[in-house]
Amino acid sequence: MSVTSAKQSRRLLQDTHISLAHGNGGRYMRELIEDLFAPLLASPALDVQADAVALQVGQTELMFTTDGFTVQPMEFPGGNIGSLAVHGTTNDLAVSGADPLYLSLNAFIEEGMEVAQLERIITSLAAAAHEVGVQVAAGDTKVLRRGEGGGIYLATTGVGIKPKGVKLGLDQIRPGDSILVSGTVGDHGIAVMLAREQFGLRGELKSDAASVLPLTRALRELPGLRFMRDPTRGGLATVAHECAHAAQHVLRLFEPLIPVRDEVRSVCEMLGYDPYYLACEGRVVAVVDSIQADQALAIWRDLPEGSDASIIGKVERDEGCHVVLETDLGGERFLDELEDDPLPRIC
């Protein structure tokens, strides 16, 4: 990006102070990244649209990605910030078609944190790394003053390698393509919210936080596969927007076909949340040539991780870059780009 365009785009970020909405995966975060970080860093290797970038190092093309984790509470049903820090980053490699090999780990630990809790978190992190087959190869710890820092923040950077011939990307999406999701949406968001015991609500719902590698390995060499992404911050609606925006075509989702657990739906109805904006941490959205869609669905449904998989929509031939939800009652509504943060500190 040239200096001129950097200066021009900087004008777009009109906020003078950072707000929580700059971290939610939606419009404000996109503006912060596209209008400040990307033009200033101006690196040809940086692709703010991609889950992982391909880097040429010596004779080898490796895949590279990074993610930070601040989830509150640090431990929740189905995982904790340690396992999440492995799954989040290795899932970004997985949806790019790669096998994760190595991770770096940064821990920002608050003064006063219980060593026993730190040990539980790092034990989960190690177990998740072992399960995924990735090695933590570099690490650093910093201690934050008491009251500064929410217990622990983690950052992981992943290095992986992609089988030859796997070519996935937003730019591969074509009108007519089908949209699949590998399982129920919103479980992670609601599980973390219930673990906070806000609003006097409790529940047994487990987060879906898990490795998506079985799902991505099964699908990545299927002809007609265009693109995969894990719907984390901003949820399914945000991935749908990214696809629509990249394809410059309307994306149509069919509400009756989108798998949502009853418990997630109930909490959403009670509190006025939309489950399509809630984070998942173990699901994959895939865009597939419609000719291969049934085959892709069958491959996923054969896996325990994909038993609730569903074909949930399509890329329409209509130009535009919005997302339309066809509702249960035959009506239609737009799924707007996320603005406010329904649930901050979710990952």
Next chain:
Amino acid sequence: MSVTSAKQSRRLLQDTHISLAHGNGGRYMRELIEDLFAPLLASPALDVQADAVALQVGQTELMFTTDGFTVQPMEFPGGNIGSLAVHGTTNDLAVSGADPLYLSLNAFIEEGMEVAQLERIITSLAAAAHEVGVQVAAGDTKVLRRGEGGGIYLATTGVGIKPKGVKLGLDQIRPGDSILVSGTVGDHGIAVMLAREQFGLRGELKSDAASVLPLTRALRELPGLRFMRDPTRGGLATVAHECAHAAQHVLRLFEPLIPVRDEVRSVCEMLGYDPYYLACEGRVVAVVDSIQADQALAIWRDLPEGSDASIIGKVERDEGCHVVLETDLGGERFLDELEDDPLPRIC
């Protein structure tokens, strides 16, 4: 490391809660890493003694390292947390003998941070990256709630590549080797402390924060070069301890030969600090076969970054793993391993 030895070593970490001293680069931090992180992660690729590790990815051996940054204040004479986040991680690659190629960047930004300050920090970060010749290839931002988080924390992970034949490591150190330092010590620590305006002190001292690549590139292919390290958290004394511990021999430093700026010495005398424990962010300690020591010194002194370089000590043939400082007055004192944190949040 086996599960048994992990359990055994866990018993050594007797603290129940994390304290600031667990982040200072000294004994407590070493125990936290050696007794909790390393045995739990149990990764053969992880070397907690190394600045950067060598990873085989496809046909290529790459060098990999990571570091977190929490310096307070975020801006100080000679740099800010943004330039520091580039120099810290690329310097770890440099002292391992590598050329840095790519960085990932994690930013944990506190709600309420001024966008103008964020822009200054990322502008410095980008300028430092440009100067070092490294590309920021992946990034992530998270927003922390107001009051949680000290403005901004950064984490960077670096990927580099090493010329064939460069073989450096703590295990290469031999009795009789000479110890060099590339410039004055403690500038960064005192500059940051003065920028805090604690103790009613002010000063014009600039941090030494800078890339050490010119220094390491000039020396890395010199026959007889054993090891290089940048003395950051814990300072020169901590690097000296790491060398003594690895070599299992006494390390002797000659106080009159260690370059310390008058301003740093004055502040240290006033406040009772020892300059040898203060962080540098642009210096290199090198261990060299004594036969090549004068040549190494001449190479460094020819560079602007090395004009104050000095041969400051040697590895004695005496067994033991302590560090002896021969003082100006001909006396001797031990430089103990750092315990308390003289200056927290320095990097």
